[in-house]
Amino acid sequence: MTGSNDARVVVIALDAMELTVFEHLLEVGSLANLARFAREAGRATVRSDGDTLHGSLWPTFATGANPGFHGMYFWTQWMEEEMGYARNSHPALTITPFWDALAESGVPLTIIDPPYVPLVRRPGVLQINAWGTHDEIEPASWPAAYGASFRKRFGKHPLEFDTVEPHGLKEKLAMVASLGRGVDMRAQAIGTILRERRGSGFFLCAFGETHKAGHYVAAPQQLSGTATNVSALGDILRPLDDAWPEIIDAAGPDAHIVLLALHGMVEQVDYSGGLGNQLLALALGKKPEAAVAAPDALRRLRDLMPDSVHRAIWRRLPGPLRAARQGVLSSVGGDLAHDPVFRIAHDGHLGLRMNLEGRERDGRFGPGEAEAALARLAGLAAECKAPDGQPAFESLLRIGERFAGPRAHRLPDALLLATPTVHRATTILGPGGRELANHDPEARNGIHTGRGFLFMRGASGSTASLARTEVDNRDFAPSLLSLYGVPSQRHHEGTVFFG
Numbered sequence: 001m002t003g004s005n006d007a008r009v010v011v012i013a014l015d016a017m018e019l020t021v022f023e024h025l026l027e028v029g030s031l032a033n034l035a036r037f038a039r040e041a042g043r044a045t046v047r048s049d050g051d052t053l054h055g056s057l058w059p060t061f062a063t064g065a066n067p068g069f070h071g072m073y074f075w076t077q078w079m080e081e082e083m084g085y086a087r088n089s090h091p092a093l094t095i096t097p098f099w100d101a102l103a104e105s106g107v108p109l110t111i112i113d114p115p116y117v118p119l120v121r122r123p124g125v126l127q128i129n130a131w132g133t134h135d136e137i138e139p140a141s142w143p144a145a146y147g148a149s150f151r152k153r154f155g156k157h158p159l160e161f162d163t164v165e166p167h168g169l170k171e172k173l174a175m176v177a178s179l180g181r182g183v184d185m186r187a188q189a190i191g192t193i194l195r196e197r198r199g200s201g202f203f204l205c206a207f208g209e210t211h212k213a214g215h216y217v218a219a220p221q222q223l224s225g226t227a228t229n230v231s232a233l234g235d236i237l238r239p240l241d242d243a244w245p246e247i248i249d250a251a252g253p254d255a256h257i258v259l260l261a262l263h264g265m266v267e268q269v270d271y272s273g274g275l276g277n278q279l280l281a282l283a284l285g286k287k288p289e290a291a292v293a294a295p296d297a298l299r300r301l302r303d304l305m306p307d308s309v310h311r312a313i314w315r316r317l318p319g320p321l322r323a324a325r326q327g328v329l330s331s332v333g334g335d336l337a338h339d340p341v342f343r344i345a346h347d348g349h350l351g352l353r354m355n356l357e358g359r360e361r362d363g364r365f366g367p368g369e370a371e372a373a374l375a376r377l378a379g380l381a382a383e384c385k386a387p388d389g390q391p392a393f394e395s396l397l398r399i400g401e402r403f404a405g406p407r408a409h410r411l412p413d414a415l416l417l418a419t420p421t422v423h424r425a426t427t428i429l430g431p432g433g434r435e436l437a438n439h440d441p442e443a444r445n446g447i448h449t450g451r452g453f454l455f456m457r458g459a460s461g462s463t464a465s466l467a468r469t470e471v472d473n474r475d476f477a478p479s480l481l482s483l484y485g486v487p488s489q490r491h492h493e494g495t496v497f498f499g
Helices: 019-027 032-040 054-063 099-104 146-154 169-196 208-216 229-251 272-283 297-303 307-316 319-330 367-382 473-482
Strands: 008-014 042-047 076-079 084-087 109-112 125-129 140-142 201-207 255-261 265-267 341-344 350-354 393-398 414-418 427-429 435-437 446-448 451-457 470-472
Touching (some): 019 032, 019 229, 019 451, 032 229, 032 255, 054 473, 076 319, 099 201, 099 473, 125 146, 140 146, 146 169, 169 229, 208 229, 208 265, 229 255, 272 350, 272 367, 272 414, 272 435, 319 341, 341 367, 350 367, 367 393, 367 414, 470 473
Parallel strands (some): 008 255, 042 470, 109 125
Antiparallel strands (some): 076 084, 255 451, 265 446, 341 350, 350 414, 393 414
16 A cells, blocks of 8 residues: 555544443444444554553554663653653653654644653644643643643643542542543544644544543442443543544545554552562562551651642642652662662552662672562462452563563563452462552552554545554554555564555
C-alpha cells in the first residue's frame, strides 16, 4: 500500500479502556453511535506490555520500539547516575515520536494529551500536554502560548493527575460525573479543532478519563441503586458517543479514523508492592516488619489534614519534589549501603533494581550477589499462597530477558509479578505458612492488562484496510506513517498492518 502526503488521519485513544467492557457497552446499546462505527470499521486486538511495564505503553506507541529502546516505565523513575528519582520528562529519557517525521515532511499536526510523550517543536504543530490526564505529565505546549489559549477556549479540565488514594462509593459517583464532564469537554474540543484544521494532517487525542475510571471501577460493584461499575463507564463515555457523529462529520469522508486502546483494565488488588516488599526483606535477611512503612513526620502531618486539603497541597508541590517523595515512599525498608537489591517505584508489580557497582553511582555489589538475592526472592515468592489457595505471585520476571536496547539499563532489573486472578487479598500465607499482611489501604481495584483494541475506518476512496486481526503496539508507528507514504524508521520494530 502506498500512502499520500496529503492524507488525513484522526486517532482517538480511549486510554486503558477494557475491551470486554467496551464490547458489552456496544452490544447493549449504551453507546449506539460508537457501536455503529465499530460495525462498519475494520477491527483488531492490540498486544502490548500493559501487563508488565505499565508506563511504557505510550512511549512504545510513539517510538515503534520496545521499552529497552526508550527506557520509560513509570512517571517517576530511578536514575542511577543521580541515585534518586526524576520524572520521565528528564532529558536523559527524551524520545522522538514517529509523528515528528510527518511534521518534518510538512504534515500539520494536532496532538492532545499523549501520555509520556514530549512536544514536537516544528512549524505546523499544535500540541498540548497535561490538559486533562490521569498520569502525572509535565504541562507543556507548542507553540508555548498554545496551552493557555487552549485552556481559555475549552476550559479547565476536571481531570488532574491521580493521587492514588482510597475512594468511597460517594466519591466514586462524584468521580464518574466529573470524568463524564471531562469527556464532554474533550469531545467538543475534538470536533471544533477538526473543523478548523481542514485538509490533510495528523490528529491524535488521548482520553485519560477512561484510564482513571479503569483504575477505580474495574471491580464488579454496585455504586448506587441503579449504577454499577460497568454502567458508570458507559455514563463516562456517553458524551463522546453523543458527539461522535459530529466528530466523524468534522473529520470528513477523506479521513482515516482510528479508535484504539493500547491496553485494558481488569480487577486485581494491588498487593504486590507491600507484600512483595516484605518478601524482599526476608530475601535480604531482614525481618518483614522492616519493609512496613512507619509514618515519618511528613506522613503524620498529612494524616492530620482532611483528604481534600492534602491532595490539593500534593498537586501544587513542584514536580521534582513529588517525584523524590514518591521515591522515598517506594523505598521503605531499603538500605543502599547494604542491600544488593532494592525496591524502586512501580505500579502493580514489585519493581526491583540491582545495586551494581559501576552502574549505580554508589553501587557496591557485583552481579553474583545481586542475582543470588533475586533467586532467594523468587524461591520465597513461589511458596506464597493467597487465601483461596492460588499462588500469590506469578513469577519473577527478569526484564533483560524480555527487553533489549540502548536504554535497557533505565528499566527495572526484575518485576515480581502478582497473580492476575487473585482479587482482594490483603493477606497471604508466606514462607513456612507465616501470614503476611498488607498494611497499606487498598486505593485502586483495576490493574493494566496487555490487551487493547483497534477499530479503523479508511478514508473514502482509499484502499487502506486492516490486514490482520491482531497487532502489536510497536506496529502503530510504521503503519500510521505508511498512510502518508513515509517509510519506517531504522529503529522501528513493528510491521505495517494495513493491506
